[in-house]
Amino acid sequence: MRHRSVGIFDSGVGGLTVFKEISCLLPGENLIYLGDTARVPYGTKSVETVCRYALEAAEFLVDKGVKLLVVACNTASAVALPSLRERFQLPVIGVIEPGARRAAQSKNRKVGVIGTEGTINSSRYPEAIRVLLPDAQITSAACPLFVPLAEEGWADHEVARLAAREYLQPLLASQVDTLVLGCTHYPLLRNTLSHVLGDSVVLVDSAEETAKSVQQLFQQQGLLNPQNGGQRTFFVTDVPTRFERVGRAFLGHNLGQVEQVQIG
Amino acid sequence: MRHRSVGIFDSGVGGLTVFKEISCLLPGENLIYLGDTARVPYGTKSVETVCRYALEAAEFLVDKGVKLLVVACNTASAVALPSLRERFQLPVIGVIEPGARRAAQSKNRKVGVIGTEGTINSSRYPEAIRVLLPDAQITSAACPLFVPLAEEGWADHEVARLAAREYLQPLLASQVDTLVLGCTHYPLLRNTLSHVLGDSVVLVDSAEETAKSVQQLFQQQGLLNPQNGGQRTFFVTDVPTRFERVGRAFLGHNLGQVEQVQIG
Numbered sequence: 001m002r003h004r005s006v007g008i009f010d011s012g013v014g015g016l017t018v019f020k021e022i023s024c025l026l027p028g029e030n031l032i033y034l035g036d037t038a039r040v041p042y043g044t045k046s047v048e049t050v051c052r053y054a055l056e057a058a059e060f061l062v063d064k065g066v067k068l069l070v071v072a073c074n075t076a077s078a079v080a081l082p083s084l085r086e087r088f089q090l091p092v093i094g095v096i097e098p099g100a101r102r103a104a105q106s107k108n109r110k111v112g113v114i115g116t117e118g119t120i121n122s123s124r125y126p127e128a129i130r131v132l133l134p135d136a137q138i139t140s141a142a143c144p145l146f147v148p149l150a151e152e153g154w155a156d157h158e159v160a161r162l163a164a165r166e167y168l169q170p171l172l173a174s175q176v177d178t179l180v181l182g183c184t185h186y187p188l189l190r191n192t193l194s195h196v197l198g199d200s201v202v203l204v205d206s207a208e209e210t211a212k213s214v215q216q217l218f219q220q221q222g223l224l225n226p227q228n229g230g231q232r233t234f235f236v237t238d239v240p241t242r243f244e245r246v247g248r249a250f251l252g253h254n255l256g257q258v259e260q261v262q263i264g
Numbered sequence: 265m266r267h268r269s270v271g272i273f274d275s276g277v278g279g280l281t282v283f284k285e286i287s288c289l290l291p292g293e294n295l296i297y298l299g300d301t302a303r304v305p306y307g308t309k310s311v312e313t314v315c316r317y318a319l320e321a322a323e324f325l326v327d328k329g330v331k332l333l334v335v336a337c338n339t340a341s342a343v344a345l346p347s348l349r350e351r352f353q354l355p356v357i358g359v360i361e362p363g364a365r366r367a368a369q370s371k372n373r374k375v376g377v378i379g380t381e382g383t384i385n386s387s388r389y390p391e392a393i394r395v396l397l398p399d400a401q402i403t404s405a406a407c408p409l410f411v412p413l414a415e416e417g418w419a420d421h422e423v424a425r426l427a428a429r430e431y432l433q434p435l436l437a438s439q440v441d442t443l444v445l446g447c448t449h450y451p452l453l454r455n456t457l458s459h460v461l462g463d464s465v466v467l468v469d470s471a472e473e474t475a476k477s478v479q480q481l482f483q484q485q486g487l488l489n490p491q492n493g494g495q496r497t498f499f500v501t502d503v504p505t506r507f508e509r510v511g512r513a514f515l516g517h518n519l520g521q522v523e524q525v526q527i528g
Contacts, residue, residue, distance in 0.1 A: 037309070038303070038309060038313050039302070039303050040308075044304075044415075045301070045302060045502050046502050046503035046505070046506075047503075049502045049503065144415070144416055145409070145413065145423070148408055148412045149409065151308075151408070152408055152409060154409075157430075158426060159427050162423045162426060163423050166421075166423065238309050238310050238313045239311075239312055241310070242308065242310075
């Protein structure tokens, strides 16, 4: 069981931020990543459609015999976790609870959450934070332009700063001391967000927190892979060219072989 | 035959600009619109995947017995027209040739083309323009942020102006007198584009030109529907909520009933 792979899926390339953190923290694990690039993005689509896509992506990974399913996509984590846990007989970790745990350490109990329309509409982050910090004052904002800005390579561009000033206005007004980056692309906008909000605001990267949750789970259940240097395998549902190009910006190095598959 | 419907498809809501022009010019026609909102956008996806999606969308409309297929999506028009014409025994009109015809009227023979990555990479606009104006000097630019900006309702926002100044820099430098809006969303950015390029640059809206091509074809082949006030029917592949909301901005009024269907 310990030698089985970890399956990670996302709507596209963004989940590589989660992949990267798990890869750094748990270098011995074999990781299989699936990016549903033929149907990306999930963030503007309905709960029903995102659930269907998530189940199909998970099925592909489960068929590979993984020991754990990591839902690296915030939108899919927000709306599809119950369906995934019901359908499959293996542990499923999403990115919401780990991010919420870190956010609940807010000093002034004023927390900001940003994400896609789907994630923000689901209210899953506020719910998860309030379980741990019942009197938290939470301000949420959907930031649909942040993903295309990051993919365009404009994360530090003046256009991104201007968009951030617009989106973050209500969060500035409510004086949050902690901001949850509720979308896998947003860590790329770290500098821009700090520039607008000020350096004192803690930026919670769900990717890092999720990797810690995976480590914890494996330690508790004796599932850590004892080998050195696990394998990394990438699958996508569209032609790999774009994924490979944008993926380099996420990982900081080439991805190696990426295989196209059809799911659903 | 004359009484049959016109089938129009797009990756999502953007093709409503084409729908609107056909609806205004040919009010007697019955129009069936299909937006593939569960898989939108097409503009960042591969030729192979866009062709597969276009064939599936077209099949849905052909099964409804339409007399003409209008490919309202620039990306699908750029890469899938030959496959569609080969597969189906009915006339197929895309948005590229009509737009190119108008662009070829450029006075200084310096033409700009903007569109999605898929449309720009295909080089279909430059090819179609050069057939009519062989010595045209054509400058192209992919503008991936324009679609999300239009959908965000930020078409006239300072963020859009700043993005436009960045994208249009090479087109300003080459002193184009005509700009092809090679994506269905771009007519919404008309003011911003004119602001950056100057009022003297002619903006070619493929939607208007495509509607004229449809009218011409029907006149030539005696296919005009003689009735007053045709029916308008909308289908989408995701839950209709978002399509209805964004669609109002495109049409300037409510869409009426929108039905969700599964294709592919």
